[in-house]
Amino acid sequence: MTRRWIALLAMCSAASCRRPPQPGDPLPGLSAAERAQFDSGRAVFDSTFTPQVGLGPLFNASGCGECHEDPVKGAGGDEVEHHAAVFHPERAAAMCDELADKGGPVFQDSVTPALHAALGIDREPRPPSVTVVAERTTPDILGFGLLDAVPDSVILSYADPDDKNHDGISGRPNRFFDGRLGRFGRKASVPTLREFNDGAFQVEIGITNPSVPVEGTVAGDPLPAGTDPAPEPEIGARGLELADAFVRLLAPPAPLKQSREARRGRDIFAQVGCTGCHIPTLRTGDNPIPALSHKEVAAYTDLLLHDMGPQLADICFGLAKPSEFRTEPLMGVRLATKFLHDGRAKTPEQAIEMHGGEGMRSRDLFEALPAADRAALLAFLKTL
Amino acid sequence: MHRVTLISAVLFIAPLALAAQQPTAPHDSVRGAIRAVDTRGRTLEVTTGVGLALRVVRLQVPAAVPITDQKGAQSAPINLAALKPGDVIRVSFGSRPTGFVAYTIERVGRMEVGVP
Numbered sequence: 001m002t003r004r005w006i007a008l009l010a011m012c013s014a015a016s017c018r019r020p021p022q023p024g025d026p027l028p029g030l031s032a033a034e035r036a037q038f039d040s041g042r043a044v045f046d047s048t049f050t051p052q053v054g055l056g057p058l059f060n061a062s063g064c065g066e067c068h069e070d071p072v073k074g075a076g077g078d079e080v081e082h083h084a085a086v087f088h089p090e091r092a093a094a095m096c097d098e099l100a101d102k103g104g105p106v107f108q109d110s111v112t113p114a115l116h117a118a119l120g121i122d123r124e125p126r127p128p129s130v131t132v133v134a135e136r137t138t139p140d141i142l143g144f145g146l147l148d149a150v151p152d153s154v155i156l157s158y159a160d161p162d163d164k165n166h167d168g169i170s171g172r173p174n175r176f177f178d179g180r181l182g183r184f185g186r187k188a189s190v191p192t193l194r195e196f197n198d199g200a201f202q203v204e205i206g207i208t209n210p211s212v213p214v215e216g217t218v219a220g221d222p223l224p225a226g227t228d229p230a231p232e233p234e235i236g237a238r239g240l241e242l243a244d245a246f247v248r249l250l251a252p253p254a255p256l257k258q259s260r261e262a263r264r265g266r267d268i269f270a271q272v273g274c275t276g277c278h279i280p281t282l283r284t285g286d287n288p289i290p291a292l293s294h295k296e297v298a299a300y301t302d303l304l305l306h307d308m309g310p311q312l313a314d315i316c317f318g319l320a321k322p323s324e325f326r327t328e329p330l331m332g333v334r335l336a337t338k339f340l341h342d343g344r345a346k347t348p349e350q351a352i353e354m355h356g357g358e359g360m361r362s363r364d365l366f367e368a369l370p371a372a373d374r375a376a377l378l379a380f381l382k383t384l
Numbered sequence: 385m386h387r388v389t390l391i392s393a394v395l396f397i398a399p400l401a402l403a404a405q406q407p408t409a410p411h412d413s414v415r416g417a418i419r420a421v422d423t424r425g426r427t428l429e430v431t432t433g434v435g436l437a438l439r440v441v442r443l444q445v446p447a448a449v450p451i452t453d454q455k456g457a458q459s460a461p462i463n464l465a466a467l468k469p470g471d472v473i474r475v476s477f478g479s480r481p482t483g484f485v486a487y488t489i490e491r492v493g494r495m496e497v498g499v500p
Contacts, residue, residue, distance in 0.1 A: 095469050097419075100431050100438035152500075177417040177431045177438075179472040179492065179499025190435050199435020212437045319496055 020254035023142060023335060024072030027251045027291040034249060034289060041246025044239050046073055049205055054234025056206035057115035057227045058108035058124050058216060063205065064243065067138040074250045075335055077138040080343060081204075082107050084130045085315040087322060096316035102127045102220040105317065106203040118224040125219045132322065134314035135342040136186060140332045143252025144184070146297040147329065148193035149284035152181045158279060158302040169276040169358050171304030171327070174320050183303040186341040187317035188326035197244045201235060208232045209240050249291070252331040255298055256383040265380030268373050272365035277306055277327040277358070300330030300384060309356020312340065323357060333384045348381045349374070411478040414441050417495045418471045423464050428486070430475065443477055443486045451489040459490070467491060472499050 021028060026038045046065040049055040060081045061067050067077040083105045086097035098105040107124045116122065126133065161172035173181050174188040184190040190199070198211035208215055213233050215223055235243075258266065269275060278300040287293040305324040313323035320326075325341055333339075339351035355363040366374065416432030419440060426445045433439050445451075445464055452459045453466070467473065472495055476487045493499035 093469075095419075098431070098438055100419075100433065101429075101440035105438065106436050173498070175495045175498055177433070177472070177495065178415040179417075179495055179497075181498060185436065195435045197435070199433065199437035202437040203435070211434045214439075216437070 021251035023253045023332065024074060025251050026249045027145070029291040030249060031290075034245070034291070037242060037245040038249045041242035041244070041249075042073060044235075044243040045246045049207060049234075051112040051114060052230065054207050054228075054230035056108075056110070056112035057223055058103075058218065059110050059112075059206040060106070060108050060204045061110075064200070067204075068141060070337070071335060072142075074140075074142050074247065075332070076140040076337075078337070079138050080135045081109060081138075082126075083134045083136055083315055083317075084126050084132065085134075085317065086129050086131050087316040088131065089321075096318060096320075097129075098317060099127060099130070102129075103217050105315065107133075107219075108203070108206070112206075112227065114227040114229070115218070115224070118227050119218065121218070127219055132315050137338055137341065137343040139186070140335060141247055142250050142332050142335075143297060143299070143329075144193055144196075145248035145250065145289075145292055146252060146284055146295060147183065147282070147299060147301075147303065148248065149287045149292040149295070150183075150282045150297070150299075150303070151285035154282060154285070155181065155183065155303045159304055167273070167276060168361050169273075169306065171277060171302050171306050171358075172319075172324075174305050174318050174324075174326070176318065182318065183326070185317070186325055186328075187315075187320040188303060188305055189318045189320065193248055194244055197247055198240060201240070201243075207234045209235045210237045211240065249289070252297060252299075253335060253384075255331075256334070258383050259379065261376045262379045262383050264373075265376035265378065268369065268377045269380055272369070272377075273362040276362070277302055277304070278330055279327075298331055298384070300333075301327040303327065306359070307357035308359055311356050312354060314342070330381065330384050334382050348378055412484075413474065413476045415472065415474045415492070416441070418467055418469050418473060420469060421464065421467050426464060428464075428467070428473075428475075428489075430473065441475075441477075441484060443475060443484045444480075444482065445486045445489065449486050449489060451491070453491045462491065470495050 048063045055062055065073050067079045068074050069077045084107055085105055088094050103124055107126050109123045159171050159173055161170055163170040176182050176191050180191040182189045182191055184196040190196045201207040201209050202212040210233055215228055279302045281296045282299045284292055284295045305320050305326055307323050308325050316322050339345035345351035345354055352363055352366050414432050416430040419429040419431045421428055428443045428445055430441045451462050453462045471491050472493045474490045474492055477484045
């Protein structure tokens with residue numbers, strides 16, 4: 001009898017009783033060294049920067065954890081920031097102007113006291129040429145290391161820019177300015193998680209670093225003398241690597257056990273065509289970190305751009321037209337309190353009802369469902 | 385006397401002329417998308433950056449700067465007027481008192497087509 005209990009306990013501790021990752025947990029299967037990096041990286045992610053150590057002079061937050069905080073570090077938050085661009089669709093061969101030479105596309109909403117004293121501004125001014133200002137909520141970045149590990153070929157295999165299969169869905173890739181495939185950001189403009197993180201230190205916190213060693217401008221003008229007292233780079237390579245490790249190794253929230261209703265909702269989700277863009281699983285490729293290598297991730301995205309219709313349209317970015325957005329990953333969507341890129345939807349149901357363009361057919365099918373089926377689909381989303 | 389002056393002049397001028405022809409060691413390089421081309425003023429604007437931290441690099445393009453179109457292993461010379469917004473280029477450049485000056489420009493593709 002005792003022997004049987006011991007065997008059962010051994011089985012439990014080996015696999016079957018392993019607790020699934022909770023929001024904010026690291027990926028399962030990290031080495032001791034990787035776990036140590038994750039823990040040290042959390043401290044960098046949760047640091048609060050001051051002007052004396054490099055905050056600003058233009059910034060949106062004083063640290064990563066100020067925005068990515070709810071319900072755990074690395075999740076979303078209630079802050080909204082502003083991006084702007086210039087786009088004239090009426091002009092032949094219209095190209096997007098992300099205002100990179102005028103401080104864009106991210107126009108910071110806060111300034112340090114020194115910059116305020118020098119220029120009398122409370123936020124970065126937007127140039128008069130701006131055609132659209134977009135609001136952006138803080139994305140949940142749990143599990144983004146797995147998205148980073150998905151090979152380009154997997155993403156491109158879902159692209160159908162000319163809708164050759166006539167399903168009304170024509171996902172297409174965005175590209176960074178050097179031609180590489182983009183996947184991060186609401187417009188899928190950024191190729192890698194590392195670049196997304198390194199860039200965010202500068203554009204969100206005003207922290208220069210080895211990847212972005214120079215401060216931004218104030219709407220294209222250089223910073224007034226004496227407004228940036230900290231020497232560059234304001235965070236070193238080690239701090240940058242640790243912050244990246246923390247983000248990269250954050251596990252996606254494990255999907256919850258599905259009730260019978262939720263399982264039915266999962267089937268309806270597919271039947272009404274949501275899975276045409278919200279691809280249920282992506283598979284990662286070779287990766288030097290075993291916990292990221294050849295893993296299935298319940299991402300519910302294809303990481304491609306889709307036309308979401310004129311009602312949701314805002315800025316252009318790279319190849320993304322104003323109405324095109326990257327399919328939002330739904331992993332962890334149960335933790336969100338606002339939905340869509342700018343948080344205009346207060347519930348998942350509202351978010352579905354606001355889908356236009358390529359999402360219109362699925363939206364119409366959803367709206368035509370009996371109330372019980374709609375509830376089942378929403379119950380399914382609450383398990384992700 | 386004339387011969388001595390001529391030799392002196394050659395000895396003095398030749399290295400300077402060679403130095404003017406040879407680009408100095410590149411100070412930097414950038415790969416990005418052309419934002420604007422001014423063929424008359426011989427300038428280029430290239431958008432690049434890291435993540436959402438974007439920047440525009442403005443470059444002067446002296447007439448002698450080699451510009452090539454890279455297609456696979458093949459490389460063909462092209463002129464500045466052949467470069468268009470949206471072209472992905474790789475530029476080596478240096479800093480001068482007048483701004484950044486291109487040393488070499490390679491067109492490696494177009495943004496919408498993608499470049500690995």
